[in-house]
Amino acid sequence: MGVILCIITVVYARHKGDVMCFSAAVRAEFKAFQNLFPKSRLSIKDFFELYLRRKNKPKPVLRTPKAMDAQFAKSHAQDLAEIRALIKEFDAAQKVETEQDLFKQRQRLADAQRSLQNKPTKKAADDERIATTKIEQALAKLKRLQREDLSAGDSRIFPGWWAPVLMFENGEPIVRPMRYQCRPAGKPVNYDTRFPGTYNARRDNLRGFWNQQFGATHGVMIVTRFYENVSRDGSNVVLEFQPEPAQDMLVACLYSHWTPPAGSDEDDLWSFAAITDEPPPEVAAAGHDRCIVQLRPENVQAWLTPQGRRLEELDALLDDKAPAYYAHKLAA
Numbered sequence: 001m002g003v004i005l006c007i008i009t010v011v012y013a014r015h016k017g018d019v020m021c022f023s024a025a026v027r028a029e030f031k032a033f034q035n036l037f038p039k040s041r042l043s044i045k046d047f048f049e050l051y052l053r054r055k056n057k058p059k060p061v062l063r064t065p066k067a068m069d070a071q072f073a074k075s076h077a078q079d080l081a082e083i084r085a086l087i088k089e090f091d092a093a094q095k096v097e098t099e100q101d102l103f104k105q106r107q108r109l110a111d112a113q114r115s116l117q118n119k120p121t122k123k124a125a126d127d128e129r130i131a132t133t134k135i136e137q138a139l140a141k142l143k144r145l146q147r148e149d150l151s152a153g154d155s156r157i158f159p160g161w162w163a164p165v166l167m168f169e170n171g172e173p174i175v176r177p178m179r180y181q182c183r184p185a186g187k188p189v190n191y192d193t194r195f196p197g198t199y200n201a202r203r204d205n206l207r208g209f210w211n212q213q214f215g216a217t218h219g220v221m222i223v224t225r226f227y228e229n230v231s232r233d234g235s236n237v238v239l240e241f242q243p244e245p246a247q248d249m250l251v252a253c254l255y256s257h258w259t260p261p262a263g264s265d266e267d268d269l270w271s272f273a274a275i276t277d278e279p280p281p282e283v284a285a286a287g288h289d290r291c292i293v294q295l296r297p298e299n300v301q302a303w304l305t306p307q308g309r310r311l312e313e314l315d316a317l318l319d320d321k322a323p324a325y326y327a328h329k330l331a332a
Contacts, residue, residue, distance in 0.1 A: 032222055033166050037173040046176045051086040063161040066154035095145050102138040105131045159199040165219040165272050168304045182273040184256045201254050201273040213254035218306050219272050223249040227331050230287030238331040239286055243324035249294040286328050294322045
């Protein structure tokens with residue numbers, strides 16, 4: 001079992017108010033979790049079910065980073081053979097669908113250009129612009145599907161995407177794929193659209209909005225750097241923050257296991273949110289008003305086993321952040 005994941009590079013992007021989303025670049029060695037807990041176990045069953053669901057329910061697509069897929073696809077482990085097959089089938093179907101869309105958009109572009117030569121209209125101009133953009137997107141997607149070598153962008157996830165999270169189950173550490181947008185157990189499916197910002201959990205609301213998860217269901221993801229959209233001279237720029245000294249950041253998360261009500265055709269859902277807190281001075285000075293919470297390695301097990309611990313003890317773990325200075329630069 002030579003895989004899986006989750007050293008994550010987190011990318012924050014501001015939306016409404018102080019709501020942030022992050023894109024994440026995953027480094028996919030399972031050994032990253034084994035460095036924390038040598039007895040960590042990969043939940044092959046949950047990864048298999050995720051990829052099976054992605055294949056059988058193509059719309060809407062369940063988003064997984066290419067780097068995560070590649071760790072299974074390139075593995076020769078026998079117990080991962082079924083997952084490899086599912087990824088291969090899905091990629092082949094995506095390739096056919098993208099090629100069909102590319103053909104359609106090229107035809108649309110040709111029709112629009114003929115119309116513009118004969119009688120320019122707004123519709124023809126719009127069709128030309130839209131088709132050109134979609135052709136570029138389709139070509140980029142095909143290139144991504146066909147490419148075996150990984151690039152930095154292949155590791156990124158966004159809210160609603162799936163990533164691996166470390167948790168404890170029946171007294172042992174387990175790595176399980178979860179959706180990066182938490183739907184608390186017992187809530188209706190439309191909770192996802194009513195509360196679209198539940199990929200982050202503000203620390204000042206852990207005893208309020210997140211009271212069912214805080215002190216009950218804790219996880220960790222591993223992060224190497226994060227990015228923030230900030231305003232500079234009236235325009236938006238993206239800053240890259242990286243801890244000094246360079247280190248893997250063990251980020252405190254909350255998760256939930258949602259199960260469908262009787263008679264529903266919805267699937268079970270494991271999902272999570274990253275806890276955010278007030279930023280350290282160097283991050284605030286750069287224009288970022290929140291920051292993920294980095295646990296000390298020696299505090300991870302206590303964080304992942306919250307049952308029976310006082311909330312004040314858990315708060316102390318979040319206060320006792322791993323020391324780091326977050327240097328920043330303009331992102332490439």
